[in-house]
Amino acid sequence: MKVLVPVKRVVDYNVKVRVKSDGSGIDTAGVKMSMNPFDEIAVEEAVRLKEQRVASEIIVVSVGINACQDVLRTALAMGADRGVLIAATETLEPLAVAKLLKALVAREIVQLVMMGKQAIDDDMNATGQMLAGILGWPQGTFASKVVITADTATVTREVDSGLETVALALPAVITTDLRLNEPRYASLPNVMRARKKPIEVIAPHELGVEHSPRLTVVNVTEPARRAAGIKVKSVQELVERLRKEAKVI
């Protein structure tokens, strides 16, 4: 079975982001960029499926500027077979990305899409569910365990009350949560090998997708900061202050 793994290039999770002074967005100049951590987990899961001979081929896809090839190379070094960059000069909203992915799924005849549950930049948590919807496929969101058999994906999901397991008729979309696996580091030989793996660059219109954005950003602001508090010297002082000053116990 062919597996498609969409990967997004985002500001590295260790970077403390800064809001631009004109309120137009986040300052990304000179900031370290990486693969979205949830997408790394999705790549890892797909590679494991290939190692178990469940997956026959892993295609990784990114949507964005040329630099997105970096995250595709990372995924190829982890074990994906080939990459597709859908070239876009600006960040596309999840609905546009879902439409592009749908077209790619049709072109490649993919049976499983494995993707991160959310990108840590816009925190939308939407693309996988939207893609599943427009494909008419079932979805296994927030996966912490995945078992694939001939025609079924059994997905254990992290939900508010604990864990829930669902069985999905393939083809399906699965979105990965933090505890699904621990992504591997690519070894140097694999990084070298990945340089020779193919990356195809295509334009959105080649996939027949036209999309005008629905959301415009009016402004981006820094949230109100909490005022620094005080340090207490003893447990007695803490309890006293919580009782008499804060009145919360």
Place this chain on the structure above:
Amino acid sequence: MGQALVFIEHDGTEIKTQARNAITAGSKLGDVVAVVAGYNVDHIAKAASVISGVKKVVVADDEVFSFALAEPLADLLVHLAPSYSHIIAASTAIGKSIIPRAAGLLDVQPISEVIGIIDANTFVRPIYAGNANATVRSSDTRKLMTVRATSFDPAPPDGATAPIEVFDVAIANTKSRFVSAEVPKNERPELTAARVIVSGGRGLQNGENFRKLIYPIADKLCAAVGASRAAVDAGFVPNDYQVGQTGKIVAPDLYVAIGISGAIQHLAGMKDSKIIVAINKDEDAPIFQVADYGMVGDLFSILPELDRELDCLA
């Protein structure tokens, strides 16, 4: 004013508090129609009909909705959509699963985790783990969104009785099936509804210490127990305890962070708490930057003392 369809999440027994927060958000956008889906849920529909602000309840009572699977629920929202300007759910695991799916089917760009409503088209939502707030304007004729419960007060459950209408279009689901649920036994208040939360992190070192040191204090404060991602990853406590960017978002009156360093991903889930207490041995831990009351020291000696001190209060 528009018409807002608000998804009412429930556990088969009662309505989740977050649904009442979502109703408050919906009331800012139009007349609220509450949609209740499930199997044998007359009592839930009745409870929804008296929530303040609800003008009508639509009840979809069918076996297909038994386990709140995303596929049939999204189809239900799509069926109902034409009458509404806004379709809203709280951003819970279920809300986050169904709203984007329905939005895709309706060719709408959903808006996730709304924390502020400016007008019918303009909303505020956090990005980058809450390190920035984006104000976004939607040009979709119909808006689909999830709202952060802690940003909207819960609508009181004692308003006038609204009429209940039955949804009787058959919705099929052949694509997904519920297999099992693993719900850890928990006698304490629910994290997202608790007035007080006592949370532990990696500093606790193991699950046994969690039970020995955190639980008694939580019980004395009638508190829910939370955890950082590190503590959940290490297996100290189950996943549903996790507070943070990808876990639960909470805003209790009192949040006590014990042995939690305060990574931005954790702060994203609790920094709107009214009062934050931090206990950590590292005085440079970032958690102290958001704490109203900080105490630097060894939690293994502080917690037993705190436990005794709380005894004296009782």
